[in-house]
Amino acid sequence: MNATTEQTSNQAATRELTLARPDDWHLHLRDGAMLQAVLPHSARQFGRAIVMPNLKPPVTTTEQAAAYRQRILAALPAGSRFEPLMTLYLTDNTSADEIRRACDAGFVHGVKLYPAGATTNSDAGVTDLAKCDAALAEMEARGLPLLLHGEVTDAAVDVFDREEAFIERVLIPLRARRPGLKVVFEHITTRQAAQYVSEAGGAPIGATITAHHLLYNRNAIFTGGLRPHYYCLPVLKREVHRQALVAAATSGNPRFFLGTDSAPHAKGLKEHACGCAGCYTALHAVELYAQAFDEAGALDRLEGFASFHGADFYGLPRSAETITLKREAWTVPAEFDAAGTPIVPLGGGEALAWRLG
Numbered sequence: 001m002n003a004t005t006e007q008t009s010n011q012a013a014t015r016e017l018t019l020a021r022p023d024d025w026h027l028h029l030r031d032g033a034m035l036q037a038v039l040p041h042s043a044r045q046f047g048r049a050i051v052m053p054n055l056k057p058p059v060t061t062t063e064q065a066a067a068y069r070q071r072i073l074a075a076l077p078a079g080s081r082f083e084p085l086m087t088l089y090l091t092d093n094t095s096a097d098e099i100r101r102a103c104d105a106g107f108v109h110g111v112k113l114y115p116a117g118a119t120t121n122s123d124a125g126v127t128d129l130a131k132c133d134a135a136l137a138e139m140e141a142r143g144l145p146l147l148l149h150g151e152v153t154d155a156a157v158d159v160f161d162r163e164e165a166f167i168e169r170v171l172i173p174l175r176a177r178r179p180g181l182k183v184v185f186e187h188i189t190t191r192q193a194a195q196y197v198s199e200a201g202g203a204p205i206g207a208t209i210t211a212h213h214l215l216y217n218r219n220a221i222f223t224g225g226l227r228p229h230y231y232c233l234p235v236l237k238r239e240v241h242r243q244a245l246v247a248a249a250t251s252g253n254p255r256f257f258l259g260t261d262s263a264p265h266a267k268g269l270k271e272h273a274c275g276c277a278g279c280y281t282a283l284h285a286v287e288l289y290a291q292a293f294d295e296a297g298a299l300d301r302l303e304g305f306a307s308f309h310g311a312d313f314y315g316l317p318r319s320a321e322t323i324t325l326k327r328e329a330w331t332v333p334a335e336f337d338a339a340g341t342p343i344v345p346l347g348g349g350e351a352l353a354w355r356l357g
């Protein structure tokens with residue numbers, strides 16, 4: 001977050017920005033007291049969100065998704081029109097029948113693939129995609145998107161190379177087998193992923209990009225010491241990758257859209273001998289994206305990325321509401337309280353140039 005860049009940007013004259021209300025196409029809301037604490041942040045910023053199913057236990061059935069959806073709706077601030085878009089957690093045992101039920105229910109908008117062991121609460125995830133073929137065939141037939149945590153789990157692959165290896169080992173063979181399957185490559189972090197999605201021709205593939213992968217490279221994790229609040233999965237990469245993600249997000253290409261991957265973890269579990277992966281950005285997500293687009297001189301491309309491309313990809317109407325951002329410096333709170341548990345937002349204590357009105 002660089003104030004100098006902002007002042008020398010050729011768009012420094014822009015003081016106010018009104019956009020169609022953005023949606024968050026990748027969000028962790030958790031459950032219980034944590035849900036109560038974090039949901040108002042997302043509901044203030046976004047009209048809708050694709051809600052990740054990696055609860056404990058995971059949301060693997062349409063029935064569980066219906067119950068989770070009701071808990072989210074019950075936790076919304078009075079008067080909020082925020083709409084949770086539910087997902088199922090793919091397992092080795094997900095049946096074609098379960099996919100049919102999900103499609104018929106109408107409130108399930110995707111099925112999430114977590115390679116077993118890849119990230120937070122992924123233990124029940126898929127061990128071998130071949131076991132899911134009946135479910136994938138049904139998803140392809142019904143147009144229900146497969147959402148990918150795109151990293152291999154092979155311990156022999158360097159942690160910084162796991163996304164690139166996923167493209168070669170999993171994604172290319174999968175898309176050759178099921179060319180009609182709608183796919184969202186979630187939270188992409190590398191030049192290779194951005195390029196792979198850009199070059200997909202007419203194929204049904206999109207990608208979400210987080211604010212933190214647009215703003216930071218991997219140095220952020222090690223600046224003057226180990227900084228656990230910058231640790232997420234897939235982990236931040238080298239500067240060349242950050243630059244490729246900024247180029248993709250600001251390109252106007254409708255395959256790329258906003259997905260915060262905001263993932264709350266208790267401060268004590270981040271600042272830990274084995275710290276949890278995940279950055280919390282729901283509090284200030286649109287401001288963070290505005291910062292990234294402003295630094296790239298591309299504020300005029302923010303609305304497409306944040307408010308239109310995702311809705312178009314998922315076949316949902318664009319928002320009829322608007323939000324307004326003002327160029328007004330403010331300081332991100334160092335932490336906030338989630339029912340007695342402190343949570344540290346990304347960049348807590350630092351200044352941001354844009355503020356949501």
Ligand SMILES: NC(=O)N[C@@H](CC(=O)O)C(=O)O
Nearest residue numbers: 028119120232233263277278
């Ligand atoms: N992104 C993360 O680092 N963590 C996410 C899981 C995920 O999206 O991989 C979480 O649920 O905490």
Ligand SMILES: [Zn+2]
Nearest residue numbers: 119149233234
């Ligand atoms: Zn993930």
Ligand SMILES: [Zn+2]
Nearest residue numbers: 028052261263
């Ligand atoms: Zn996530």
